[in-house]
Structure formats: structure tokens, C-alpha cells
Amino acid sequence: MRTHPIYFLRIAGLLDGISLLVLLLIAMPLKYVWGIDQAVSITGSIHGGIFMLYALSILYAAVRVEWSFFWPVTALIVAFIPFGNFVLDWKLKKVQSKFSVKPFNYALLVYSIVFFSFFDLFSQLPVMSTFAASVGASAFIVGFVIGLYSLANTFGNILSGILTDKFGPFKILMLGLILSSCALLLYHFVEEPTFLIIVRIIHGFVSGMIVPAAFTFSANTTINEQQGKKSALTGTFVGLAAIIGPAFSGIMASKTSVPFVFTCVALIGFVLAIVSAIFLGRYKPIKKEKSESSNLTSASIFNSGVVKAYAGAFFLMFSQGVIAYLLPLHVQTLGYDSKLSGTLMSTFGIIAVLVFVLPTNRIFDRVASSITMALGIGFMGISQLLIGQSTSTTALYFVLGLYGIGFAFLFPSINTMLIKATPKELRGKAYGYFYAFFSLGVVAGSTVLGWLPFNIVGGFTFTGILLLLFAGVVVFTKQKQRALT
Template sequence: MIYFVYFIVVIAFLDTFSQLPIIAPFAQSLGASSLVIGLIVGMYSLANMGGNIIAGQWIDKFGRKRILVLGMFFVSVCLVGYTFVTTPSQLLTMRLIHGLGGGLLVPSAFAFLGDYSRSGNRGKTMAFSGAGVGISAIIGPAFGALVTKSLGIVWVFYIISALFFVTAIFILFILKENYTPKQTKQTGFNSSEIKKLLGLPPLINAYIGAFSLMLTLGILAYMLPLKIAEAGQSVAFSGMLLSTFGIVAILVFVLPTNKLFDQVKREKMVITGMVFVCIGLVILSSFEQIIILFIAMFFYGIGFACIFPSVTALVIDHSTKHERGKAFGLFYAFFSLGVVVGSFIVGAINVAPNQGLLIGAVIMICLALTIQWRIRVNETSQ
């Protein structure tokens, strides 16, 4: 059953990754300004934050399966809505609605995985889930770019919509609920548990790691296609570059290197990954040669591979079964916030692609130092 959940993770992230190389150019083709393009790219994730937090409450209250199925059907309908968009404002609205529905998916899937995992192999379990994300990162950008080039952008939305609809049907008949909600009289928003989860030092480090990872991905999604376009390359090439880091990450996840995620302290793996991501972004911002751009994405892939399983395992380690939905809801809210902040910053200040990528590197290294400082303060206080 856990392998079916891995498959769901692949599908859930395929939606996001397939749009990475096409949303910024799509918005640009509708006449959007630099600032509006940044808002459009980031709006999905901004709305996703709200969806994540709502999902966290519902997942623990109603169970994982119901919210997962609801999210799948909702996103399927939203994707068809993109095909009717003709103006930047309509695209911005569609991204808002899509983000709210999409926020229900990933916390539900990872709450399932957290319930299935055992304390001794949580890092490895999350590494395999990361492989699912990596598969989406390989297939998604290449799929989005190639389908757009050959059939038109609307077919990206039609095909992914159909895939989500079929997956929702499979979940209804195949996936068994493995969680029994706690009987409680509370009916509203449980702010006390949210405050508790936001106050745990290991979870704060996980949230910072998630935020930093997706901040750089948001900048990458905005700046890399524009950098490639300025160099005279096609959108398909930017898709290939974005897929490269997924290939590298999957190799780290499925090879014996995945043992490191249960042998090395989680926060150390996170900081190591952040350094690799920083190196990749600096190289991307400094060179134009094709082979060097692929090397940069190799470094980014290693960084992604170090960060993702470690931060998700931290969430499982420091949350109980009856608060895991909320913990992952908050976790993916910070994921979404990272994309919002990253794309908005580079869009608002209207920088060139190379400058935007360098800004991402500077922010990443600052956040890595923040986690390191927090670890030292926490060790000193104990």
C-alpha cells in the first residue's frame, strides 16, 4: 500500500512541475508585466499556503483519504479552467483557485507516509518519497515544455486534469484509510496545537529548510526559462535543465546513499544540502555555456536530495499521529511561502535572470547560517 502512496506523491507533484517552464512565458504571452508575472507564478503557492493549513486541520479531523480524494477531484476541475484563460487577471484568479485545491493533496499523502513509517527508517521512507518528487521533477518540466511546443499549452492542462481524475478514482477503490480520528468536541480551528508545533525547535528548522528549498525553486522557475530564452534556446531546453536536478536527486534517493538519511543528524543533512543548492545557483548565475548549466543543476539536485528527506523526516519525528496532518499542513505552507517569496522578490525588483539567481544563492546561505545558529543556541540551552 505504501508504494501506491509513493505513486500518489508523483502525481501530486507532477501538476506543479509540469507548469514550471510554461507559466512565466504563458503570462508573458498574455501581456503581463514583470511584477504581474511574479505574482502569477507565486499566486498558486500563496493560495496553497491557505489550502495546506486548512488541509492540516481536516486531515486530522476527517482522515487522510477523504481529503486526498477531494483535493484530486478539485484540482482536476481547476486544470481545465486554465484552458479558458485569456488575460493576466484571469490567469492570476485561476492560480488562486488552483492553489487552494492543490493545498489539500500533499499534506494528506505525507500524513499517510508518516503513519506507515517506522522510527528506524523514516529517513529512508522519506528518501523514497523524495524519489517520487524527483520523478515528477524529471517528467513534469519536460512534459510541460514538449507538449506546449508540439500541441499547445492547453493540452498540458487537459492531460494532467485527466490523470488527476483517474488517480482520484483509483484512490477511492484501492487506498485504505489507516488512521482513526480522535473523538473531540472541538469543531473550529485548533490554534493551540498549531502554536505548539510552531514552537518546537526541530520543526522550526524543518520549516526553514522547506521554505529555503522552495524559495530557490520559485526563483528558478521564474528566472531560468527567461535566461534560456535570452540565450536563444527553446522552452524545451529549460525543461531539460529543470529535469536534470530531478534525475540527480532520484539517484541519491534510491542508491545506498539513502542510508545516510537515518545515519546523519537531520539538521546537518539540511545544511549540507543548502550549501549545494547555493553552489548550483552561483554557477547558474555566472555562466552561459550549456555543459556548465547542466553541472549547476547537478549541484542543485544533490542539494535538493539532502534537504527534502531530512526536513520531512523531522516533521514525522516530532509530531504525533493525531497532529501529523497539522504538522505537514504547516510544513507545506512554508514550502508554498518559499515559492511566493522567491518569485515575488525577483519579479518586484525586476532584475535580470543572472541577478535573480544570485539573489537566491545569497538568501539560501543566510538561511543555512540561521539553522546552524539555532542548533548551537539549542545545544547551549540544554
């Protein structure tokens, strides 16, 4: 018989209650009466670690146990009340047997892995350039190491897709999580630019193995009628990573160091690897029936639906690269504080997440993917044109909100289109190429405009026109397909 999730919560709660009492009744008097400062710093750190364990046990119980919202909220509140955990333990012991355990939600764990992968990416954005400069990198090398991650990511994506189809998504997920977490620890040993370049190649390559395997696992465990909604929910975790990652690394790096930030991210990766080994390892996928698709070759991947999905992925991240490159410069030129760039990017992320999680996500299963894809690209193109013309903070927030709506329409559309256009047997490889185009789009968006003779407004205008032209191509091909049928 498996241990009840509430049992883990009770044990963690007792440990948290004991450590709180030690902090309040022993450590604090030692500091404030006898002047032993280390008592609070050491005990406080231990209590903080136990509290994190307790919070995770609350989260675990919340997703596994059939109980009301009252219990997890109460469990969190009593952690701040002396002796509160002991009273809660007494109550939980009496009612534990009354709560049934829900089947484990595999999708939630896959979403968490997707969040980790993009959290790893977005947490690098505010700190990598300054870290590279701190180890003696020239201005050219600083830019080079930033783009190098995405370039190496491309090869990791492709290899992940090939191996996923051969060995299954679970094994590749585990490999990617463990290797990328180890790669994050290598930043502690970086003392000069050459080794930083090596670490960026390793980090980018092994991190690229996670997302194709995660999306393949998700796609293969979802019925066709819910692929659009599930892609939107997956996009929610990407959006959350885009909002939380930069803020987390920026704040933590200012108080500690960049390698410490990456160590925190690595610890999340190791925890996810352990949890995945326990739960995803038990998952038994539905046995695939032999069909005509079983005899398909890799050349069969590149049908019209897949090509449109790949093009959408490229232009999505090309647009993101342009935003990351030009928006801070545009804000600076207008005379605003550099912090405005960060809040503007958070605005687009928040709007996208709202579209993903609200009932609006049903549109992705009710409307053809080509239509929502064209709308998404169109909104993003219009917003790119308007950013260059916006000079007030109100206008910029509005335009970035519009950009967020476009992002929210495009991301699930291209995922759904890819899933419906590929057989299960080749989906890993298809997702590998898909995220390779993602990575190439980031590199292209942040570098192509640097080569072209455009000023800031011209760069936004060029990108907007390019996106609108692509939206037109998507609409034209959709109309042409209708005419043929």
C-alpha cells in the same frame, strides 16, 4: 473471494489482441486499399486507449503478484505481436493459480498521489505564461496568474492540515484529488484574463489540499527508524514529476492545446481518486494510544525542530523560484539556446532522483537531520554562487548537478525533522503549514529579486549568500543544542 490480478491482465490482454487484429486486418486495408482514412484514425485511437488499459493492468499485476520479472516484460512484448496476447492468455490461464497475491502496497499509491500533485504543478511551468497571453492577458497579468497559483496553494495547504487532523488524511486526499481534477477542466472555458484569474485561484486552492494529507498519511504509516528513507523515496516522485511534467506539457501543448494538456492531467487525477477509494479506503490505521501528546494544542507545533523544517522548506523553494526566474535569463545572456535551460533543470532533477533511490538514501536514517539539512542548504548555496560565474555549458551542468545533490539532501531532511518533531495528532496541521511555507517560498523567490536592484549575477550571489547564512544558523543551533545536553 477477490478476483486475481492476473485475471484482469488476461481480459485486458485479450481486448488488446483483438483491437490489434482489427487495426491490422480490417482498418489498414480499408485505408490503403479503399482510401478510407478514418478507419485507421478511429480504430487506432480505440486500440491506443485499450493498450493504455492493458499497460495499467500489467503494472497492477506487477505490484500485486509474486512472479518473476519475465512475466510483465513478456506481457508488454506480446502486445506488439499479432496473436501474441492469445498465446500469453493460454499460458497465464494454466499458471494463474500458482502465483500468490501480495498485500497491496499503500505507500506506492501515496507516492503516486504525491507525483500527481507535483506533476500538476510542474506541467504548468512551460505553458501557463503563453496560455495567459493567448487569452489577452497583459505582461503584468501573465506574471500575476503564475504566482497566484502558489499563493492560493498556501491557503489550501493550511486548510488541508486542519481538516486532516479533524477527519483523517484519507477523506481530505479524496476531496483534493476530485476537486483539483475538476479544476483542471475549467481551463477549457477560459476565454479572457478575468476568468483565468478566478480559475487559477480555485485550482491553486484545491490542489493545495492534496500534499499535506498525502504526507501525513505516509508519515503515520511508517515506523520512526525508516522515516528518512521513506521521505527520500517520496522525494523521488517529486523529482520525477519535475523531470517529466515540463517535458510532457511542452510537447503536448505544441501538438494539441494547453486545455487538452490539463485534461490529460485531470484524467490521471480521476483515476487516482477511483483507485484510492478502492484501496486506501480499506486501510485501517493502527489505533492511536492516548498519550501526553493528545492534549497538545496547535501552539505546541512550533518547537525548534518544526521551525527549522519550515525555514528549510521556505528557503528550498525560494532557491527554486530564483532558479526558475534567473537561469533562463542567464542562459539567454550567454548566447545559448533557450532549450539549455530545460535540460539544466532536468539535470538537477535527475541527480536528485539518483540520490533518493540509490543506497545513499540510507544516510537520512543514520545521520542527524540537522546535519544533512545544513549540507543540503550549503550545497545549494554554493551552486547559486557558482551559477552566476559559470559561462560554459560544461560548468553549468556541473553546477546544476551540485544543486541537485543539495536538493536531494535537503528535502528528506526537513520532512524527517518535521515528522520527528510533531505528535501524530497534530501532524496534519504541521504538514499544512509546512507546505504553505513551500508555496510562499516559490512566490518570494520569483518576485523578491525582481524588486531588488540586482543584475542576474548579483541575484544568484545574493541567494547563495542567503542560503549559506541559513546553513550556518542550522549548524550553530545544532552545536548549541549539543552543548546544552
